[in-house]
Amino acid sequence: MPIKDIPSPADIRAARVADPDLRERDLADRIGITEAQLLAAHIGHGVTPISADPDRVMPAINRLGEVMALTRNDSCVIEKIGVYDDYRGGPHAALIVNGEIDLRLFPRHFAYGFAVEKPLKDGGVRQSLQFFDAAGDAVHKVFLRDSSVVEEWDGLIEELAVCDRAETLSVSDRRPVEPARADPDKADRLRAEWDNITDTHQFLQMVRKLKMNRLGAYRIAGAPYVRPLATTSVATLLERAAATALPIMAFVGNMGCIEIHTGPISTLKPMGPWLNVLDPGFNLHLRADHIAEVWQVTKATRRGDAISVEAFDKDGMLIVQLFGVLADQDAAARWNETVFALDGLAQEETV
Known part of the structure; x- marks a missing residue:
């Protein structure tokens, strides 16, 4: 999606303020952008761009202790609570396998990363790490819980932060689903x-x-x-x-x-x-x-x-x-x- 085709960061933030309860994915769809572009527009407003390299990120997440891991596609969402222990990296595929968290990661699809601090109605803040592909679609998210080691959050974000703080993100076209192919x-x-x-x-x-x-x-x-x-x-x-x-x-x-x-x-x-x-x-x-x-x-x-x-x-x-x-x-x-x-x-x- 070319940059010129998306609303300005200020307009995106205004849309968020106007409808604070709508899920990010649904809000992005409504205003014609991707979820990654929605978050990029909030850089400096509760969002920090971070590395999306699983070899850097996944071992660091382990310091947060118990968290919630979320992965989704257009029709299904899975959420598991556990720790990111026993990460095994690799250039083409990586994995985490322990008692609760079981992930297969494909690093070439991790293009953008964000640390997100979202204010809640009760006065609290929901902290998460969110990762997106080149098309701006979510590939994996990690949410802190009350039981997480929140003391590690600030240091982890400082360690993973990247220099590019552009509020406008250019994303590639989504790859269409391959239909059934047989001979x-x-x-x-x-x-x-x-x-x-x-x-x-x-x-x-x-x-x-x-x-x-x-x-x-x-x-x-x-x-x-x-x-x-x-x-x-x-x-x-x-x-x-x-x-x-x-x-x-x-x-x-x-x-x-x-x-x-x-x-x-x-x-x-x-x-x-x-x-x-x-x-x-x-x-x-x-x-x-x-x-x-x-x-x-x-x-x-x-x-x-x-x-x-x-x-x-x-x-x-x-x-x-x-x-x-x-x-x-x-x-x-x-x-x-x-x-x-x-x-x-x-x-x-x-x-």
């Missing part, structure tokens, strides 16, 4: 390659080699590799998992970050189009009305078959992936039984 003439080869998988991480490498993508491969693979499910099956699955304290793995992400929850869920509260998991330490907010396709997918691993339920929107964007917990054999067996009981569709109903 029916390679269906037999796809199945043969699928039979050789020994780890779920090998799957995307395999489909890329065949010049397909995830959804395209699902549409032509057929049984026993995939089974199309009703779009209501994600809600059904979450309801049954909550009712039986079934441990699950939920993967929610965007191009820059994938956040993962592992464990049972207990409180599921639908509200309008939203399915909300509201558990201590873990929240999930899913727009059920955005789900256009759902697939049950089986991939072999050294610990047994990994069976997932994966939801896509109308454009082919992956919204959420739900897995069983293979490390717990009893839980994995219960997961498989629950997934196999979900309503399926005829193949012709999926395309």
Whole structure:
């Protein structure tokens, strides 16, 4: 979005003052800018530009102690409470894996970073670190809590601050979602390659080699590799998992970050189009009305078959992936039984 096409920083700040309760993402959409541009307009007004380099930022966040990690796409938000301990960096992919926080980070998509201090109605201030891609869309956010080590905040921001304090930000065009890409003439080869998988991480490498993508491969693979499910099956699955304290793995992400929850869920509260998991330490907010396709997918691993339920929107964007917990054999067996009981569709109903 060229700079000349966006409102002035003063006009953006005035729009914020005029509607203080609207979420930043929604306000940005309303005035025709990105969320990163909204924050840039507030530099010097509670916002400080900081490094977006995960190798610098993530170890520093660990000093804040317990925080809330948030990752989202257009249809799903995941929130986990924990510490940013055990960061492992890398130029192409990085990760944090500990008891609560489980992240996969892709540094090339971390283009902008901001430290945000937002005044609250009760007189307090909500402190957060927010990171955006080159298009100005959020890839990951970190929110301080009452239990955080707030004494570290000022020093951390001073350490991570960058010199560029421009209030007007030029962002690139958003990359469109790639629609399903498949080659029916390679269906037999796809199945043969699928039979050789020994780890779920090998799957995307395999489909890329065949010049397909995830959804395209699902549409032509057929049984026993995939089974199309009703779009209501994600809600059904979450309801049954909550009712039986079934441990699950939920993967929610965007191009820059994938956040993962592992464990049972207990409180599921639908509200309008939203399915909300509201558990201590873990929240999930899913727009059920955005789900256009759902697939049950089986991939072999050294610990047994990994069976997932994966939801896509109308454009082919992956919204959420739900897995069983293979490390717990009893839980994995219960997961498989629950997934196999979900309503399926005829193949012709999926395309």
